[in-house]
Amino acid sequence: MTDQTVTGGIAAGSAPGAGGGTPRRRIPSNWRTLLLFVPAFVIVTLFFLAPLIDVFIRSITDPKLGLQNYEWLFTTDANIAVIVRTFGTAFIVTFVCLLLAYPYAYLMTIVGDRARNALQLFIMMPLWTSILVRTLAWMVLLQDTGPINGLLAAWFGIGPIPLIRTTFGVALGMSQVLLPFMVLPLYSSMSKIDKRLLPAAANLGAGPITRFFTVYLPLSRPGIFSGGVTVFILGLGFYIIPALLGSSKESMISALIQQQISVFLMWGQGTALGIFLLVCTILILVIVSRFNKNGSLFPGVDK
Amino acid sequence: MFKLKPRSARRGTAIVAGAAALALTLIGCSGGGSTEPIPERDLGTPVAGEVKAGAFDGTTLTFAGSGGIFQDGQTEALWNPFAEASGATFNQDAFDAGKLKAMVDAGNVSWDIVNTTQFDTARGCGTLFEEYDYSQIDVSKIPEGTITDKCMVPQIMYGLVVAYNTDEFGDNPPTSAADFFDTKKFPGKRTVSQSTYVDPQTVEFALAAQGKDVANLSPDDIEGAFDLYKGLGDDVIGWTTGAQAQQQLESGEAVMGLVWSGRGYGAAAAGAPVAPMWDEWMIMVDSNGIPKGVKDKQAAFAAVNYSIGAEQQAKMTELTSYGGVNVDSKPKLDETLSTWMTTEHLDTGIAPNVDFWVENYDALSAAWAGWATGS
Numbered sequence: 001m002t003d004q005t006v007t008g009g010i011a012a013g014s015a016p017g018a019g020g021g022t023p024r025r026r027i028p029s030n031w032r033t034l035l036l037f038v039p040a041f042v043i044v045t046l047f048f049l050a051p052l053i054d055v056f057i058r059s060i061t062d063p064k065l066g067l068q069n070y071e072w073l074f075t076t077d078a079n080i081a082v083i084v085r086t087f088g089t090a091f092i093v094t095f096v097c098l099l100l101a102y103p104y105a106y107l108m109t110i111v112g113d114r115a116r117n118a119l120q121l122f123i124m125m126p127l128w129t130s131i132l133v134r135t136l137a138w139m140v141l142l143q144d145t146g147p148i149n150g151l152l153a154a155w156f157g158i159g160p161i162p163l164i165r166t167t168f169g170v171a172l173g174m175s176q177v178l179l180p181f182m183v184l185p186l187y188s189s190m191s192k193i194d195k196r197l198l199p200a201a202a203n204l205g206a207g208p209i210t211r212f213f214t215v216y217l218p219l220s221r222p223g224i225f226s227g228g229v230t231v232f233i234l235g236l237g238f239y240i241i242p243a244l245l246g247s248s249k250e251s252m253i254s255a256l257i258q259q260q261i262s263v264f265l266m267w268g269q270g271t272a273l274g275i276f277l278l279v280c281t282i283l284i285l286v287i288v289s290r291f292n293k294n295g296s297l298f299p300g301v302d303k
Numbered sequence: 304m305f306k307l308k309p310r311s312a313r314r315g316t317a318i319v320a321g322a323a324a325l326a327l328t329l330i331g332c333s334g335g336g337s338t339e340p341i342p343e344r345d346l347g348t349p350v351a352g353e354v355k356a357g358a359f360d361g362t363t364l365t366f367a368g369s370g371g372i373f374q375d376g377q378t379e380a381l382w383n384p385f386a387e388a389s390g391a392t393f394n395q396d397a398f399d400a401g402k403l404k405a406m407v408d409a410g411n412v413s414w415d416i417v418n419t420t421q422f423d424t425a426r427g428c429g430t431l432f433e434e435y436d437y438s439q440i441d442v443s444k445i446p447e448g449t450i451t452d453k454c455m456v457p458q459i460m461y462g463l464v465v466a467y468n469t470d471e472f473g474d475n476p477p478t479s480a481a482d483f484f485d486t487k488k489f490p491g492k493r494t495v496s497q498s499t500y501v502d503p504q505t506v507e508f509a510l511a512a513q514g515k516d517v518a519n520l521s522p523d524d525i526e527g528a529f530d531l532y533k534g535l536g537d538d539v540i541g542w543t544t545g546a547q548a549q550q551q552l553e554s555g556e557a558v559m560g561l562v563w564s565g566r567g568y569g570a571a572a573a574g575a576p577v578a579p580m581w582d583e584w585m586i587m588v589d590s591n592g593i594p595k596g597v598k599d600k601q602a603a604f605a606a607v608n609y610s611i612g613a614e615q616q617a618k619m620t621e622l623t624s625y626g627g628v629n630v631d632s633k634p635k636l637d638e639t640l641s642t643w644m645t646t647e648h649l650d651t652g653i654a655p656n657v658d659f660w661v662e663n664y665d666a667l668s669a670a671w672a673g674w675a676t677g678s
Contacts, residue, residue, distance in 0.1 A: 077673075078676050081676065081678040082678070144556050145555050247497065247540065247677065248541050248675050248676055251499075251675065251677065258499055259499035259675065261401040262499075263401075263499055263501055263668075264501070264668045264672075265427075265431075266668075267404070
């Protein structure tokens with residue numbers, strides 16, 4: 001394509017629309033703009049779509065054509081236990097993160113710029129530390145002979161209380177990692193709430209509890225949904241933290257996938273697990289988007 | 304906001320479809336990279352630990368190992384000296400069986416030698432691993448009974464041993480596999496492998512504790528072995544990585560552990576009061592596997608042949624604490640290491656029943672999956 005045709009195209013296209021209306025909409029050379037998307041399409045197709053299709057096909061053809069891998073998935077007791085546990089853990093983590101993040105995000109909206117920067121720094125800092133390092137630190141802190149149990153024994157003469165290799169330990173480690181993903185959408189949603197609405201409600205006779213539940217909470221809902229969905233979905237895929245802070249009784253779907261792929265070399269079963277996790281994720285996104293007023297998952301994104 | 308008109312949208316779809324077709328074509332083609340056959344070099348009769356000087360000038364080999372000080376030691380003691388003597392270039396990578404399968408399936412193998420277990424080479428012999436041509440490798444000094452399938456030359460000998468806390472049981476140490484499961488006589492938490500990686504020796508150890516002959520097993524025995532571990536209840540804690548096993552022993556969290564000998568040694572070398580039980584221990588052998596479809600089989604064989612020399616093996620043992628696979632190998636050992644040296648205690652070790660586990664792998668893996676996921 002030469003410069004000549006490009007210029008020519010735009011000139012010819014914009015000429016009739018020059019009189020009024022929105023000239024941009026009248027440009028018939030829209031398809032040229034589309035060309036800009038081609039590299040992205042190629043990359044997405046090559047590195048995302050094609051492997052995904054491959055994974056799906058493998059799940060119904062390896063070792064032979066049929067649904068035997070999905071049958072295995074849903075009829076093996078160990079799998080059901082792990083699936084239920086994975087969703088349960090992700091739910092607990094989402095709940096804990098919401099409880100911790102809500103007041104924190106609210107605090108960020110009412111303090112001055114300097115304090116807000118500090119709060120933001122505190123929430124971002126863990127993101128810059130390796131997940132492995134943080135998990136190893138928890139391992140040291142939580143173990144039966146670790147400092148927490150040591151202090152409990154020295155001060156109160158109790159213990160050792162099992163902290164590591166429990167759902168508590170796993171949820172603690174995961175919540176610490178995922179907290180920023182809850183705080184940031186909540187903050188972004190809360191900072192858009194008009195501050196004058198609360199005094200206005202008070203003026204109309206609403207008490208603090210009524211004000212919160214009828215005015216503030218509904219307005220912050222987009223943040224709760226998008227933060228909750230992000231944390232929940234990320235939580236479903238956790239691997240390293242359940243492996244290190246949990247025992248076999250806390251292992252999650254990702255450990256099962258790794259085992260099928262890398263140890264048993266039963267790729268059909270591994271890919272079936274992967275597709276199952278993906279379908280669950282998409283379903284969650286679709287269901288939650290129904291609850292958001294404008295159908296969008298993320299606050300500030302208009303449909 | 305940029306909006307598509309229906310006509311443009313159709314074109315957009317066409318572009319996407321075109322890109323998808325192109326991408327799929329590219330993927331389809333990437334599989335079968337054609338390679339020129341490499342002419343055979345004349346290397347003479349193989350002698351373990353030797354290679355003809357400059358025989359592999361310009362050849363590049365890649366070793367995929369299990370990382371850590373183990374792979375560092377192998378690199379320093381085995382592969383770098385081979386590279387220097389033969390003129391080859393040696394690269395290092397991290398081994399993963401899933402990645403190996405992907406390479407072999409795609410017909411694009413970038414590893415030449417991998418460090419894996421004797422069960423994996425036996426299971427994947429001919430499909431994932433090349434059969435060895437033992438006329439190109441001098442196996443005369445390999446300890447008897449350690450070549451357990453046609454696709455392996457031993458890499459190291461080590462063991463799954465009970466490591467116990469000497470502060471707890473110094474005067475009255477455990478002396479049998481059954482003692483490991485006797486929480487009345489030996490109270491306290493014990494750690495045992497619960498990693499996703501299937502470990503037949505962990506199962507064999509429990510069977511030995513039940514008085515079964517490991518050389519003569521039946522598939523019905525498998526569940527019983529796991530029941531024995533589950534019967535330990537709260538007294539059993541799991542390790543999912545070797546580092547974790549070592550950490551649990553060092554911190555004293557576990558008073559006893561069924562761990563890789565190298566990890567028990569690691570805890571002892573770090574100053575923890577930990578000693579090995581040699582009365583009943585499980586012999587383990589790692590394989591040098593050659594991936595199926597490797598580009599230069601002769602070079603890979605020559606490197607393996609070089610790596611099993613007495614001198615190379617002695618140095619590897621000194622660097623990694625793992626036992627050598629050359630009967631003439633005489634490593635210099637300090638006191639701690641000599642107490643943990645599996646090759647000094649072969650008379651009391653129990654050899655694995657490789658054929659049984661290869662044959663009954665499905666039953667084993669299903670039972671192990673349940674054990675490793677706590678259900």
